Amino acid sequence: MQIEQTALPGVVLITPPRFGDHRGFFSESYNRAKLADQGIDLDFVQDNHSLSSTVGTVRGLHFQAPPHAQDKLVRCGRGALFDVAVDIRRGSPTYGQWVGYELSFQNGRQLLVPAGFAHGFMTLMPETEIIYKCSDYYAPETEGALRWDDAEIGIDWPLAGIEAVISDKDAAAPGIAGFDSPFAWEGAQ
Numbered sequence: 001m002q003i004e005q006t007a008l009p010g011v012v013l014i015t016p017p018r019f020g021d022h023r024g025f026f027s028e029s030y031n032r033a034k035l036a037d038q039g040i041d042l043d044f045v046q047d048n049h050s051l052s053s054t055v056g057t058v059r060g061l062h063f064q065a066p067p068h069a070q071d072k073l074v075r076c077g078r079g080a081l082f083d084v085a086v087d088i089r090r091g092s093p094t095y096g097q098w099v100g101y102e103l104s105f106q107n108g109r110q111l112l113v114p115a116g117f118a119h120g121f122m123t124l125m126p127e128t129e130i131i132y133k134c135s136d137y138y139a140p141e142t143e144g145a146l147r148w149d150d151a152e153i154g155i156d157w158p159l160a161g162i163e164a165v166i167s168d169k170d171a172a173a174p175g176i177a178g179f180d181s182p183f184a185w186e187g188a189q
């Protein structure tokens with residue numbers, strides 16, 4: 001299993017091995033013990049799966065506030081997407097900064113987006129599926145969102161100029177200026 005740190009401490013790229021043969025491939029998309037050996041020991045309780053039909057669909061930037069904050073382990077089941085994590089922990093040295101990676105069926109990469117980060121993605125192919133594990137249950141009363149194209153966050157989305165397909169909820173999300181984050185940085189881990 002390949003583990004790569006990103007520019008945002010805690011956000012990690014994970015690539016499980018694929019064993020190919022004449023039938024295709026086999027891969028352990030999640031193995032708790034092997035991840036724990038690498039220092040990533042999370043207690044996932046819910047798996048989510050969504051399909052986005054159109055290229056340029058954007059979902060995000062989303063989080064759940066404590067006490068239902070979620071770590072998310074994200075992968076692409078079909079197609080390709082650009083997956084983003086934004087640090088929203090008050091006092092964090094990287095507050096407001098983002099990282100983004102292409103996750104695709106083809107590359108098999110996964111992104112670990114810890115609690116304290118807003119998460120979002122843009123699909124790069126039609127009929128793209130995202131699958132992610134969450135460390136807490138859906139708690140709509142704790143949901144929050146930031147605007148996906150907020151100039152102050154400044155995410156360099158691929159497919160610049162495309163008219164993004166977004167939900168009404170995401171269209172109404174605020175920018176990060178004046179955002180009263182429910183997360184506080186707890187110091188270097």
Ligand SMILES: Cc1cn([C@H]2C[C@H](O)[C@@H](COP(=O)(O)OP(=O)(O)O[C@H]3O[C@@H](C)C(=O)[C@@H](O)[C@H]3O)O2)c(=O)[nH]c1=O
Pocket residue numbers: 048050059060061062063072119120121137138167169
């Ligand atoms: C997130 C979620 C939604 N739902 C329902 C609520 C609603 O009727 C329908 C669609 O919900 P949404 O529009 O919020 O779905 P979506 O915009 O795909 O929301 C997701 O976006 C990505 C970026 C994330 O990181 C997730 O945590 C989640 O916020 O699904 C659940 O039943 N359980 C869940 O865990």
